[in-house]
Amino acid sequence: MEIIKLDHITKQYDDGFVALRDINLSIESGKFYSLLGPSGSGKTTILRIIAGFAEPSTGKVYFNGQDITGLDASKRHFNTVFQNYALFPHLNVYENVAFGLKLKRTPEATVREKVKDALHTVRLDGFANREISELSGGQQQRVAIARAIINEPKVLLLDECLSALDKRLRKEMQFELRAIQKKLGITFIFVTHDQEEALAMSDEIFVLNDGQIQQSGSPVAIYDEPVNDFVARFIGDSNILPGEMIKDFEVKFAGKNFECADAGITPGEKVEVVLRPEDLDITAPEKGKVTVQVLSQLFLGDHFEIKATGAGTEWLIHSTNGVKIGQEIGLFFDPEDIHVMRLGETEAEFDARLESYEGDGEGDDE
Numbered sequence: 466m467e468i469i470k471l472d473h474i475t476k477q478y479d480d481g482f483v484a485l486r487d488i489n490l491s492i493e494s495g496k497f498y499s500l501l502g503p504s505g506s507g508k509t510t511i512l513r514i515i516a517g518f519a520e521p522s523t524g525k526v527y528f529n530g531q532d533i534t535g536l537d538a539s540k541r542h543f544n545t546v547f548q549n550y551a552l553f554p555h556l557n558v559y560e561n562v563a564f565g566l567k568l569k570r571t572p573e574a575t576v577r578e579k580v581k582d583a584l585h586t587v588r589l590d591g592f593a594n595r596e597i598s599e600l601s602g603g604q605q606q607r608v609a610i611a612r613a614i615i616n617e618p619k620v621l622l623l624d625e626c627l628s629a630l631d632k633r634l635r636k637e638m639q640f641e642l643r644a645i646q647k648k649l650g651i652t653f654i655f656v657t658h659d660q661e662e663a664l665a666m667s668d669e670i671f672v673l674n675d676g677q678i679q680q681s682g683s684p685v686a687i688y689d690e691p692v693n694d695f696v697a698r699f700i701g702d703s704n705i706l707p708g709e710m711i712k713d714f715e716v717k718f719a720g721k722n723f724e725c726a727d728a729g730i731t732p733g734e735k736v737e738v739v740l741r742p743e744d745l746d747i748t749a750p751e752k753g754k755v756t757v758q759v760l761s762q763l764f765l766g767d768h769f770e771i772k773a774t775g776a777g778t779e780w781l782i783h784s785t786n787g788v789k790i791g792q793e794i795g796l797f798f799d800p801e802d803i804h805v806m807r808l809g810e811t812e813a814e815f816d817a818r819l820e821s822y823e824g825d826g827e828g829d830d831e
C-alpha cells in the first residue's frame with residue numbers, strides 16, 4: 466500500500482540553485498527504501514521535504530493519499546535519525562530515549578515501559594543508566610534509533626546515519642537496522658552514498674544524480690539492469706564498452722558479434738554494453754569469447770581484481786583464482802551477462818521500451 470508519494474517535486478534554493486528536478490516517487494508501507502547518490506545529488510533535500518523541514522518549490526507530498534505539502538514537521542507521523550545522532554550529551558540513555566514521550570506528558574509508568582521496549586528492540590537492555598559519553602559509536606547510534614522509534618512513527622527517515630561508524634560496526638548496524646525494520650514493520654527511508662550499503666539493506670533503491678532519479682527498483686534489478694552509464698558506474702564495478710546493436714538478441718562490441726538478451730533497439734543503433742567484472746570467467750585462451758593479456762592483479766581478501774587488455778579495450782575481472790602478469794587468458798560470459806544500454810536513455814524510456822517489446826508477444830516470458 467502506498468504510504469508516501471512525491472508528485473513532480475522540484476526544489477530551488479534561495480540562491481537560485483536547483484537541487485531537485487521533477488522528483489516522482491512512491492513509497493509503500495512496511496518496506497526498506499534507500500535514496501542513493503553521490504554527494505550533492507539531492508538525497509537530503511528529498512528527506513527534508515518528506516520530513517517537513519523543507520518546502521518544495523513546486524509539487525506535492527502525499528501521506529496516505531492526503532496532501533501534506535504545507536504541514537508542519539511535528540504534525541507528520543515521521544521521525545528522523547540524523548547523521549550526528551543529535552543525542553543530548555547531558556542526559557543519560559533513559560532520558561534521551563524518553564525525551565519525546567515526556568514532552569507529550571505521557572504517564573511515567575508508560576514511559577518506563579516504552580523505553581524498556583525500545584531499548585530491547587535495539588539490543589541495549591541494561592544500558593538505561595549509562596551516560597552518552599560512556600557509549601561506543603554503534604551504541605550511540607542505537608540510542609538514536611530507540612529515541613526515534615519510541616514515538617511509533619509510521620515512517621522512519623535515516624540520514625547517512627551509519628557514516629560515522631568504522632567498517633565492521635557499520636556492517637553490524639546494517640544487519641541490525643534491517644532487523645529492526647522487519648521487526649517493527651514500519652517504512653524506513655535511508656539516505657546513503659554507499660552503494661554496497663544500499664544494495665545490502667534495501668527492498669527498493671532510488672538512484673539519484675544531479676537532482677533527478679536515474680533509476681528505481683530492487684537491488685538486483687538495479688545491479689543487473691542499469692538503465693544508463695551513470696547507474697552502471699555508480700552501482701558496483703563495470704566494464705562499459707561502446708557497441709552497436711546488430712538485431713534483436715545480437716550486439717557487436719570489442720570487434721565481434723555476440724548473442725545477448727536485449728531486444729527492442731533499432732539495428733545499427735550505437736549502444737553501451739555493460740559487463741560486470743564478476744561475470745567474466747577466466748578460461749584457456751582458445752575457449753574464451755575474447756582473448757586478453759593480464760596487466761595487473763590485486764588480492765582483495767575474497768577475490769582477485771585483475772586488469773587485462775585485449776580486443777581493443779581494457780578489462781576488469783573479479784576472480785577467485787589468481788593469474789600471472791603477462792599471461793594470455795580467455796574470457797567467457799553468457800548472453801545474459803551482457804547488458805545493453807541505449808545512450809542517454811532514462812528509466813521511463815527504458816520501461817516503455819520493455820513494455821512495448823513484451824507487448825508484441827514476441828518477447829521472453831521472463
Ligand SMILES: Nc1ncnc2c1ncn2[C@@H]1O[C@H](COP(=O)(O)OP(=O)(O)OP(=O)(O)O)[C@@H](O)[C@H]1O
Nearest residue numbers: 478480482484503504505506507508509510511658
Ligand atoms: N540551503 C541551501 N541553499 C543552497 N543550496 C543548497 C542548500 N542546501 C543544499 N543545497 C545544495 O543542494 C544540493 C543537494 O544537496 P543535498 O544536501 O540534498 O545533497 P545530498 O545528496 O544529500 O549530499 P550529501 O551526500 O553531501 O549530504 C547540493 O548541491 C547543495 O549544495
